[in-house]
Amino acid sequence: MLASFFETGDLAPHGVCLLWRPELVWLHVVSDAATGLAYWSIPVALAVLVRRRRDIAFPWAFELFGLFILLCGATHFAAIWVLWFPDYEIEGVLKAMTALVSVATAIVVWPLLPRILALPSPHDLASANAALLQEVEERRATEAQLRTTQLELVETARRATIGTVCAGVAHEMSQPVNVISLWTERARNSGEAPPRVDRALSVVLEQTRRLGHLLDRVRLLSRQANGEGSIFDAVAATTAALEATDLPADAELSLLLPEQALPVRGSLQQFTEAVSHLLANARDAMAATAPRPPRLAVQVGSGPEPGTLAIELRDSGGGVPDALGQRIFEPFVTTKAPKAGSGLGLAIAASIAHSMGGRLDYRNLEDGSGPVGAAFRLVLPIAGPLVTPAP
Amino acid sequence: MNPLRVLMAEDEVLAAEVLEDALAEAGFAILSAEDGQAALELADGHGFDVLLTDLRMPRMDGRELIQRLRQRFPGLPVVVMTGYDPGAEEVALHAGGGPLRLLAKPLRLADVVAAVIDVAGARFRPGFAP
Numbered sequence: 001m002l003a004s005f006f007e008t009g010d011l012a013p014h015g016v017c018l019l020w021r022p023e024l025v026w027l028h029v030v031s032d033a034a035t036g037l038a039y040w041s042i043p044v045a046l047a048v049l050v051r052r053r054r055d056i057a058f059p060w061a062f063e064l065f066g067l068f069i070l071l072c073g074a075t076h077f078a079a080i081w082v083l084w085f086p087d088y089e090i091e092g093v094l095k096a097m098t099a100l101v102s103v104a105t106a107i108v109v110w111p112l113l114p115r116i117l118a119l120p121s122p123h124d125l126a127s128a129n130a131a132l133l134q135e136v137e138e139r140r141a142t143e144a145q146l147r148t149t150q151l152e153l154v155e156t157a158r159r160a161t162i163g164t165v166c167a168g169v170a171h172e173m174s175q176p177v178n179v180i181s182l183w184t185e186r187a188r189n190s191g192e193a194p195p196r197v198d199r200a201l202s203v204v205l206e207q208t209r210r211l212g213h214l215l216d217r218v219r220l221l222s223r224q225a226n227g228e229g230s231i232f233d234a235v236a237a238t239t240a241a242l243e244a245t246d247l248p249a250d251a252e253l254s255l256l257l258p259e260q261a262l263p264v265r266g267s268l269q270q271f272t273e274a275v276s277h278l279l280a281n282a283r284d285a286m287a288a289t290a291p292r293p294p295r296l297a298v299q300v301g302s303g304p305e306p307g308t309l310a311i312e313l314r315d316s317g318g319g320v321p322d323a324l325g326q327r328i329f330e331p332f333v334t335t336k337a338p339k340a341g342s343g344l345g346l347a348i349a350a351s352i353a354h355s356m357g358g359r360l361d362y363r364n365l366e367d368g369s370g371p372v373g374a375a376f377r378l379v380l381p382i383a384g385p386l387v388t389p390a391p
Numbered sequence: 392m393n394p395l396r397v398l399m400a401e402d403e404v405l406a407a408e409v410l411e412d413a414l415a416e417a418g419f420a421i422l423s424a425e426d427g428q429a430a431l432e433l434a435d436g437h438g439f440d441v442l443l444t445d446l447r448m449p450r451m452d453g454r455e456l457i458q459r460l461r462q463r464f465p466g467l468p469v470v471v472m473t474g475y476d477p478g479a480e481e482v483a484l485h486a487g488g489g490p491l492r493l494l495a496k497p498l499r500l501a502d503v504v505a506a507v508i509d510v511a512g513a514r515f516r517p518g519f520a521p
Binding site for chain 2: 170172180
């Protein structure tokens with residue numbers, strides 16, 4: 001049966017149908033040859049593509065396409081062959097194989113289409129890449145800022161140590177110098193000393209003055225070593241930071257400030273920065289969540305321990321997610337949308353509180369159904385006893 | 392005219408001795424205490440016009456002494472003798488209201504006398520008993 005199928009003795013070559021008219025024969029030969037060659041070049045290109053690009057999606061689909069086009073090309077070469085040799089069975093089998101692979105490819109291409117469409121385009125990839133690069137750049141910048149802040153804090157601590165040592169030396173030395181100076185001056189003022197003794201007393205006095213100037217310079221060094229560290233009023237500084245912060249226009253602000261000044265020791269600039277970070281944090285938390293209007297309460301008063309003061313900011317920003325907890329004081333931990341916050345503000349505020357001998361803590365404010373806001377509290381040592389101003 | 396009465400708190404006895412001597416010679420009446428606590432106790436039973444105090448002292452320092460005495464006697468004139476410069480703003484912040492002068496050690500006797508007279512100023516009048 002198979003043998004008789006390939007028995008083609010009584011069939012005429014296809015050229016007979018064309019009556020061997022040379023122009024017709026050559027038109028078919030050249031067209032089929034060109035089409036077949038073109039078809040066969042495409043799978044080669046696909047093969048090179050699949051082999052070189054290891055990351056290509058659906059490589060088997062490319063192989064199927066390659067086979068489909070290879071077979072298409074083969075049918076065109078078979079068409080040339082049968083012009084002279086009537087092997088229509090071989091041509092038919094080739095066409096049948098082409099049909100099989102073509103139909104399979106046509107069936108496969110439809111379910112594949114949505115998956116191919118879902119692949120990110122080179123443009124998508126490029127913009128995602130650009131966004132990533134920008135984020136890396138931003139992180140690098142904020143990391144550099146954090147490092148600078150840390151170095152500043154270390155430097156501040158180092159200079160404070162030098163300042164303390166200088167102040168101590170100046171104080172201890174000034175006591176005996178003071179006694180020498182006072183007694184010598186008193187002896188000289190008595191007017192009882194003979195001229196040689198009076199001259200001696202005057203030399204001693206001059207030298208104690210010189211020592212006095214030297215001590216003045218050591219005191220000055222001590223103050224300089226402490227940097228901008230000075231005593232300032234935390235109440236006034238908090239008020240100033242509040243005035244410098246842009247709060248939402250519809251925000252309801254309540255202020256509870258003591259009547260007397262609350263002195264703290266440290267850098268006024270750093271303190272202001274810490275309070276500003278807390279204010280910005282509260283503002284951003286309230287911008288992100290309902291309900292309106294945002295409510296912010298700022299309270300300055302006695303701290304939880306004797307000799308401390310507390311600056312507390314209570315916001316209506318929904319509170320800190322439990323999952324974050326104390327991690328909010330770590331660098332780069334933020335609940336804000338990307339690019340809305342660096343995640344450094346609270347870390348910097350906490351470092352500043354620490355450098356001033358205090359701390360920063362928080363608690364969530366509950367209304368029975370869950371957290372409605374957060375209360376951030378800056379606890380700092382009061383620099384010396386409190387004074388009630390004279391009436 | 393009654394002499395100007397000076398309550399002095401100074402823990403360095405050798406400095407206190409010569410200051411007492413020189414201030415008495417300048418015509419002031421001196422109440423001398425060896426620290427802030429003693430000065431506070433002395434202030435209970437005696438009238439005085441000016442407080443002359445060291446800052447660093449055992450038991451009670453000058454800062455607290457000034458604060459407590461000014462709570463009781465608002466506007467009390469004060470002269471501070473200090474071996475370390477805490478900055479005028481710091482003392483002023485703690486001192487409440489009233490005239491205040493800072494003198495750095497080593498002291499000159501003439502400066503101490505002048506400062507006491509200066510802060511006493513208009514407030515000094517015979518018989519003023521805070």
